Amino acid sequence: MDQTKERRIHIFDTTLRDGEQAPGATLDPERKVALAGQIVKLGVDVLEPGFPVSSPGEFEAVRQISRLYPQVEIVGFARAVKADIDAAVRATEDAQRRRLHLFISSSDIHLMHQLRISRADVIRIAREMVAYGKQFVDRIEFSPMDASRTGVEFLIEMVETVIAEGATVINLPDTVGYALPEDYGNLFRTVMREARGADKVEFSAHCHNDLGLAVANSLAAIRAGATQVEVTVCGIGERTGNCAMEELVMALELHKERLNVSTGIRQEHIYETARQV
Secondary structure, X not given: OOOOOOEEOEEEEOOOOOHHHOOOOOOOHHXXXXXXXXXXXXXXXXXXXXXXXXXXXXXXXXXXXXXXXXXXXXXXXXXXXXXXXXXXXXXXXXXXXXXXXEEEEOOHHHHHHHHOOOHHHHHHHHHHHHHHHHOOOOOEEEEEEOHHHOOHHHHHHHHHHHHHOOOOXXXXXXXXXXXXXXXXXXXXXXXHHHOOOHHHOEEEEEEEOOOOOHHHHHHXXXXXXXXXXXXXXXXXXXXXXXXXXXXXXXXXXXXXXXXXXXXXXXXXXXXXXHHHO
């Protein structure tokens, strides 16, 4: 990696999807569309406006947002299930730029107690569902859920599998807010160094804030080579929330010379966006 060239960090906003999983939060489609406009004005690169298969209202909101905001890449969020993928593909079909975001658990604790399937089963499902999604969408982001508690050798196997099937973005989420920054950064370094095909894809960080480390972990991922970070406005989200967009962006701005990175966020719109959210 050329250390002298400034890297652009892409800001992936999931306020309208993961943020809506905050306790007590709910948005009707009209409010969601309006908030999407303000978030787009902020200058995010990627917008994840909802979970299309979850309800007719959610599907319609994602479809409207896909039509209204061609200046950002629109994400259709889906479990590694054909019905989810079909809904996400239909909801985003009018987007000028789009990607499919597939996720499935990867840690042994999730496989044992949540999905109740084996490692071999989850590898097979990941392979089949990325291949299925690739029929419809060129850009596919894959998230091995609970990556920070997944054995690194198995995580690399899963990442290699989905890259071989056409995944273009690999997200390594700290799903339960478990990781320490040093460990999270090293996870990215190891996977990016050892997984076959890693040099052909983008890497993304998605951190939860259960231990108050979401921003710190996101910064660690950036320093390790990630070029996308998944955030929510004001850090809202499931349990204690996600990486706070405004904290991350301003940390990158204030330490710009040291980190040698930039974002496309228009800082003058942060306050109004936060107020609306």
